[in-house]
Amino acid sequence: MNTVTRPRILVVGAGFAGVECVRRLERKLSPDEADVTLVTPFAYQLYLPLLPQVASGVLTPQSIAVSLRRSKKYRTRIIPGGAIGVDLKSKVCVIRTITDQIVNEPYDYIVLAPGSITRTFDIPGLTDHAFGMKTLAEAAYVRDHVISQLDLADASQDPDERASRLQFVVVGGGYAGTETAACLQRLTHAAVKRYPRLDPGLIKWHLIDIAPKLMPELGEKLGSSAQEILRRRGIEISLGVSIAKAGPEEVTFTDGRVIPTRTLIWTAGVVASPLIATLGAETVKGRLAVAPELKLPGDDGVFALGDSAAVPDLAKGDGAMCPPTAQHAQRQGRHVADNVIASLRGGPLKPYVHKDLGLVVDLGGTDAVSKPLGIELRGLPAQAVARGYHWSALRTNVAKTRVMTNWLLNAVAGDDFVRTGFQTGKAARLKDFEYTDAYLTPEQVRAHIEGAGRQG
Template sequence: MAVPRILIVGGGFAGMECAHKLERILQRGEARIRMVTPQAHQLYLPLLPQVASGVLTTQSVAVPLRRMLRRTEIVPGGAVGVDTAAKAVVVRLINGETAVERYDHLVLTPGSVTRQFDIPGLDRHAVGVKTLAEAAWIRDHVISQLDLAAASSDPEERASRLQFVVVGGGYAGTETAACLQRLTSSAVKRYPGLDPAWIRWHLVDIAPKLMPELGDRLGEKALDILRRRGMHVSLGVSVAKATEDTVTLTDGRVLPCRTLIWTAGVAASPLVQTLDAETSRGRLVVDADLTVPGVDGVFALGDAAAVPDLAKGGDAICPPTAQHAMRQGWAAASNVAAVLRGEEPAPYRHKDLGLVVDLGGMQAVSKPLGVQLSGLPAQLVARGYHLGALRTLPARFRTGANWALNAVAGDDFVRIGFQAGRPATLQDFEKTDVYLGRDEMRKIVGDEASGITSAG
């Protein structure tokens, strides 16, 4: 009898936790576990703003999957199509070749991408904060703007280099703006030719409130902290147009700017659209046990799945957070094992433990278990939560050591220079144009079944 094949697509919170638990609950030989992921690390997304600002090193937030997983085989590539009828996933390997992975049980955790809108210039002049490469690029770019402004004798060029726009008043945008504004405020003191008043950070969001999930009191507290630091926060406003050196807002303002960071929401991975399955606002519809209805052997979870939130009830869907993704990974592993053993899968249920927002330094706002905190107590809760959520002791040690070093020695302003002078776009980092149409996907799967291979 053939060994059942479990294929996990995605190595983020949900995928890694699912694989890790499957290794613990399945006996050797009970199933073969393979994971498709282009990056052989699990990225701790909530701390990317601190990588972008240089507080943390990249190794602190990227846990090597081969360190965590012992029996799971890593397939180094990205899934670009899923043929559920043939129980096959088309994979674009990192060397450009195309492969077909067959499965008996599929766990889809492809995550999300930065949500884009049809705004002129956005595709050419904005970057997100979704990948390790983006965080590293943003750090180099922001520091290079200070260097270039200091070298320029043109007041207009200097003004455009010293204004920065972050779009999105959620956690990612607020933390990114807060951390980077703190970095430039510290760095400009080392540039005698630059007036600190020339540096302007803008946080823009179409919503009427900043981080509404925190509630009015904590949201207002976070807004007050940012504005007292000198941040220009514009609510009820978005971007109308972007060029190489300007950002035009919907209220008519034209800001001289060469740095546009886009964090205005996320969308499910385009891989979802390659399945012949129902979606809700771009996310795969799943039952409470994380199975995709009407599709044999497929589970979906994390940011790409509309998982019913049984703790809230009604039509509530679990928000796309790391907290839910990790726990859904555990639940999916238990349910896959149950199906393998002829048992009934269990519904996923988790009550949200609260929210933490690190604004850098000693400032934060947090809402653990509904308790509203700000200042140092909130910062201790936020950093304690992050340390607990990191999956290895080396990652926790590096992160704690980085925080301690930054608190004692302050910021450093070194840029690597590996992308000096190179423009970057959302597409460069998130590769959202690689996914296949269904006809092309089925042809590749059919050719593979006939013994024909493809490359490129």
């Protein structure tokens, strides 16, 4: 079989779902059975759950960025860019490369795993002044920024400026926001000891969320334990509260409080990638509606999974949808690969069923709460489970070695407070990383493809 007639499988996204799909396709397909192409702006898989530990300096950025080209058997073609539109009728994906070229990539089977973007609201000043925590660059920038606030506060002669630089606001009481606030507060608590001119009492961390509870998935007892740990550390938790407006030097809460601060970190949830809207297909709260087999109903060869797909949770039933978690994404990736192969070979597709294994929350140091298989744990046992789970989920032995080495070094030598300065002078707010204006409308996708066809 020559390369012209081989079926073309296009995988969009190199998160947990996309990478697991590609790895399984490579293992189970013979080289002459199909061509596999992956669309991703970065040739690495980012282990997102450990991003707060990069921001706090416990882990180096490289340790959680796992190269996609490390395997000697890797034969997948990688297109460095992002998908900005899909025409299901023509079976063409429109891609914007990292050099800003627009290319059309035809496919026979497409696996949509573009992930999610930060959920924002129409809050004045939010995207201009808030930091996100969805990418490696953002985590590195936030670390530099937080340490620079200590440096600048130490150098300032203005008490008002000093106070504003030493107040930090994190919005979002889910796992990302809670772990971010916990890890960064621990960093500043350790760092202030190296600043004898600074009063440690001036450092204040605020964690706010519009919901009535932090991490409600943990349950009443564990959720309360997590809140108690954070409050004991001095983190002020405000529930039922959000941001009314954000400025460069202050943030206004919806309860009327005005907090002088130069640091607003926004982690208030995610929404499906805007790519999904370009399909013109049915969605559920912005996520692509798929069958239990992870297939788009009515479109042969179109599969979707992960954060951007509304996958029925057959283990729970009652119309529940799978939550956008790493454990579901990884398992869906393997499952969708099996169903793509079954479609290629004319076999039956199987529905996706997976029961949650539990939840882990690493609050830094020896503080953690975990709920593996429904068992509630706190303190060191919870920390062992949390780190053990993350460590085992890393895809390569090199990544596991790097992460374990970082953990051991941090435990023995403590934190360091180096500000790299790599990001100095570069814009790094929410609006600079989301690129939501890069996507096409369904009409623009069709017009682009028809225009390209006439030119060809």
